[in-house]
Amino acid sequence: MAECLYCGESETSTASWRTLLFPENSGLCRECRSLFTPIQEPVCKTCNRPVEHAGTCVDCERWEADPCWRGILRRNVSLFPYNDAMKDWTALWKYRGDAVLAESFRHRIRKLYLTYPAGAVPVPLPLSPQRLQERGFNQAAILASFTAAAGFSLHRTPDPSDILLRSTHEEKQSKKSRAERLSSTSRPFELKGDKKDIEGKHFVLFDDIYTTGTTLRKAALPLMENGAADVCSITLIRG
Amino acid sequence: MNVIHAVVSGRPDPVCLPAPWVEESMQITAGPDVISRLPLLPSSSAPGTPLPAAYHHLQERDSGKELLFEEIDIHPDMLKSLLLTGWMQARPGLIPFKTEHQCRRCGNTNRHRFGTISCARCGRPCVYCRHCVQMGRICACSILYSWTAPPMYPRLEEPVLQWKGTLSPGQQRASGAVVQAVEEKKEILIWAVCGAGKTEVLFEGVARALELGGTVLIAAPRTDVVLELAPRLQVAFPHVALAALYGGSEDKQKPAQLVLSTTHQAMRFTEAFDTVIIDEVDAFPYSADESLVYAVRKAARPDASLIRLTATPPASLQRQVKRKQLPCVRIPRRYHGFPLPVPRFQWAASWKRLLQKGRFPAAVKNWCRGRIDSGTPAFLFVPSVSVLEQVTAILKKEEPFIEGVHSTHDNRHETVRRFREGTVPLLVTTTIMERGVTIENADVAVLGAEAAIFTESAFVQIAGRAGRSADYPDGDVVFFHAGKTEAMAAAKRHITSMNREEVQR
Numbered sequence: 011m012a013e014c015l016y017c018g019e020s021e022t023s024t025a026s027w028r029t030l031l032f033p034e035n036s037g038l039c040r041e042c043r044s045l046f047t048p049i050q051e052p053v054c055k056t057c058n059r060p061v062e063h064a065g066t067c068v069d070c071e072r073w074e075a076d077p078c079w080r081g082i083l084r085r086n087v088s089l090f091p092y093n094d095a096m097k098d099w100t101a102l103w104k105y106r107g108d109a110v111l112a113e114s115f116r117h118r119i120r121k122l123y124l125t126y127p128a129g130a131v132p133v134p135l136p137l138s139p140q141r142l143q144e145r146g147f148n149q150a151a152i153l154a155s156f157t158a159a160a161g162f163s164l165h166r167t168p169d170p171s172d173i174l175l176r177s178t179h180e181e182k183q184s185k186k187s188r189a190e191r192l193s194s195t196s197r198p199f200e201l202k203g204d205k206k207d208i209e210g211k212h213f214v215l216f217d218d219i220y221t222t223g224t225t226l227r228k229a230a231l232p233l234m235e236n237g238a239a240d241v242c243s244i245t246l247i248r249g
Numbered sequence: 250m251n252v253i254h255a256v257v258s259g260r261p262d263p264v265c266l267p268a269p270w271v272e273e274s275m276q277i278t279a280g281p282d283v284i285s286r287l288p289l290l291p292s293s294s295a296p297g298t299p300l301p302a303a304y305h306h307l308q309e310r311d312s313g314k315e316l317l318f319e320e321i322d323i324h325p326d327m328l329k330s331l332l333l334t335g336w337m338q339a340r341p342g343l344i345p346f347k348t349e350h351q352c353r354r355c356g357n358t359n360r361h362r363f364g365t366i367s368c369a370r371c372g373r374p375c376v377y378c379r380h381c382v383q384m385g386r387i388c389a390c391s392i393l394y395s396w397t398a399p400p401m402y403p404r405l406e407e408p409v410l411q412w413k414g415t416l417s418p419g420q421q422r423a424s425g426a427v428v429q430a431v432e433e434k435k436e437i438l439i440w441a442v443c444g445a446g447k448t449e450v451l452f453e454g455v456a457r458a459l460e461l462g463g464t465v466l467i468a469a470p471r472t473d474v475v476l477e478l479a480p481r482l483q484v485a486f487p488h489v490a491l492a493a494l495y496g497g498s499e500d501k502q503k504p505a506q507l508v509l510s511t512t513h514q515a516m517r518f519t520e521a522f523d524t525v526i527i528d529e530v531d532a533f534p535y536s537a538d539e540s541l542v543y544a545v546r547k548a549a550r551p552d553a554s555l556i557r558l559t560a561t562p563p564a565s566l567q568r569q570v571k572r573k574q575l576p577c578v579r580i581p582r583r584y585h586g587f588p589l590p591v592p593r594f595q596w597a598a599s600w601k602r603l604l605q606k607g608r609f610p611a612a613v614k615n616w617c618r619g620r621i622d623s624g625t626p627a628f629l630f631v632p633s634v635s636v637l638e639q640v641t642a643i644l645k646k647e648e649p650f651i652e653g654v655h656s657t658h659d660n661r662h663e664t665v666r667r668f669r670e671g672t673v674p675l676l677v678t679t680t681i682m683e684r685g686v687t688i689e690n691a692d693v694a695v696l697g698a699e700a701a702i703f704t705e706s707a708f709v710q711i712a713g714r715a716g717r718s719a720d721y722p723d724g725d726v727v728f729f730h731a732g733k734t735e736a737m738a739a740a741k742r743h744i745t746s747m748n749r750e751e752v753q754r
Contacts, residue, residue, distance in 0.1 A: 012361070013361055013362075018362070102382070102383070106382050106383055106385070106386065107366075107377075107382060107385075107386035108364065108379055108382040108386070109364060109366040109377075110364030110365070110366070110379070142369045143369060143370060144319075145369070146366065146368055146369050146370050146375075146386065146388070147366045147367060147368065147369055148369070151367070152366075
């Protein structure tokens with residue numbers, strides 16, 4: 011009998027075929043499991059936003075109509091909608107800093123990553139050095155580390171400082187309005203590694219949330235400019 | 250960030266300092282290393298010299314608390330000189346415990362309630378306490394800063410206590426015992442029936458403690474209770490700096506000699522109070538969560554007086570009283586002198602099935618109808634949130650002004666306020682409302698009294714909601730049940746035996 015990772019109440023349901031075969035949301039009690047329901051179809055095929063009719067949403071059409079941003083981010087997939095339960099969970103995970111909570115979604119993240127072409131490089135979005143000190147950990151790096159097989163790791167845990175660098179310290183995205191986010195022309199990310207490590211490769215960016223898609227596109231930009239084959243993204247939440 | 254222990258000029262014992270602040274003149278005795286891996290230095294004593302006046306407000310604001318760097322809001326340069334002079338000290342957030350860790354803030358030692366992160370601050374995998382992470386993460390490299398001496402509180406304007414009421418004979422006796430416990434720095438249990446007027450019993454003791462220049466903590470189990478007590482205390486002690494602490498409170502940085510806090514918020518204090526009063530010792534979550542017991546113990550100075558108040562002492566305390574290990578004063582009568590309303594039991598089987606069909610047991614329905622028609626405010630207690638929602642939905646069809654409240658309800662305090670005003674005629678509630686809410690003239694019913702959540706003490710508290718005022722000393726208390734439980738019988742015995750007890754002179 012273990013404690014639920016989220017609410018701390020004891021988890022009374024014992025191991026069953028179901029939990030063995032479907033370990034999604036593992037470590038959670040029944041009630042907490044039911045809080046987190048994955049995004050349901052139909053969704054926008056580019057950004058994964060839930061929409062009424064499958065296809066491309068208005069925002070993505072706008073991104074693709076802009077010559078600066080066309081094709082920068084091929085596709086985003088997110089696991090959960092940003093509902094009240096997810097807001098509470100994120101507050102505890104990211105802002106209060108209970109970092110191990112993300113373990114519940116390890117399996118889902120890994121499964122999703124495995125649908126990408128073999129060899130796609132997982133790249134967590136880096137934080138600025140200042141924010142990293144403040145928070146003590148990079149939440150995107152935790153998600154990206156789930157791409158390695160559990161138990162033994164053939165790959166080293168991806169190090170966010172290896173490929174991308176976030177040099178400028180901006181105000182938190184979550185404190186800005188949509189217009190502010192979209193209009194900002196800053197380039198917060200730059201390439202840290204060698205250009206030849208980028209050329210011709212597939213990349214999967216990891217972040218906690220896709221809200222307007224600006225941050226992810228800005229992170230994809232230096233990769234695409236340096237010859238990446240394509241850049242996709244996986245986020246835990248679709249805001 | 251690593252720390253070192255170093256001998257600095259002017260201090261007899263080594264001090265603990267963040268490694269970047271080391272100077273060449275210092276003789277390093279331990280480190281640099283992660284703070285939780287270095288030996289725990291004994292609590293430092295304050296320097297003999299007076300503290301410069303410019304620092305007084307900081308000392309008054311933070312004294313008694315152990316705070317993370319993110320929480321203290323002191324300029325690093327200032328912090329450094331306070332550490333070097335010995336006015337403040339740096340201590341670890343986590344300490345080794347057996348083969349694992351203990352969190353010094355919440356006392357957690359359960360290894361399932363620790364997590365590991367790859368820590369950007371110390372550059373290593375770092376263990377952190379998940380149990381109190383809501384208050385800001387404490388990991389193995391976290392430093393807790395605290396003042397080494399309390400501020401000098403100015404002499405209070407006399408009389409400290411400005412309360413003009415009179416105490417009942419029972420209250421008078423208990424009040425005298427509290428004053429004595431404060432003066433002699435002893436423990437005492439005040440066992441008083443619901444509605445005995447426990448708060449007033451504290452006044453003289455609190456006044457005495459403050460007059461002696463001491464600090465006082467009153468720890469209450471829940472925010473609701475803190476919110477109700479704070480204004481009453483401020484009226485009684487108008488010249489005293491009082492802070493009311495609860496999650497989201499605005500008083501967190503307010504300097505205060507008298508602190509009223511939820512047991513949870515008491516966690517930030519270490520050896521801070523000369524007098525600690527625990528209201529409703531038996532109440533959830535205080536009795537359910539060991540760390541809250543730890544927190545209140547830790548907040549008290551080693552020689553502090555400890556005063557516990559309850560209507561329903563847990564078995565462990567009752568045992569101590571019986572063995573004469575714990576002095577106890579009982580107040581078996583309410584302040585108005587009338588006996589407690591005795592609960593009656595009424596059969597209401599298959600209520601669950603009826604609820605599912607959107608209906609209500611006739612007996613319960615008639616009871617509710619009766620209260621609403623006669624304008625008597627009424628509590629209807631139910632065993633769970635899901636039942637609460639069903640019941641509220643059904644009753645709202647009858648009477649749209651009926652409301653339901655439970656612990657995760659957003660505007661719970663607002664709803665309770667409207668119930669007090671009388672615009673909500675009947676309040677459906679989970680056990681959240683079992684304590685501390687006083688509404689004159691109220692009747693009380695429990696639906697599904699056979700549920701395990703209703704313990705003897707819960708029933709005694711619930712029954713204690715009725716007949717609170719001298720004008721309406723009676724009140725109807727009815728437990729609708731689908732099978733009488735031992736807890737129901739025990740609660741009834743408890744109440745009748747209290748009523749039988751002679752008021753001691």
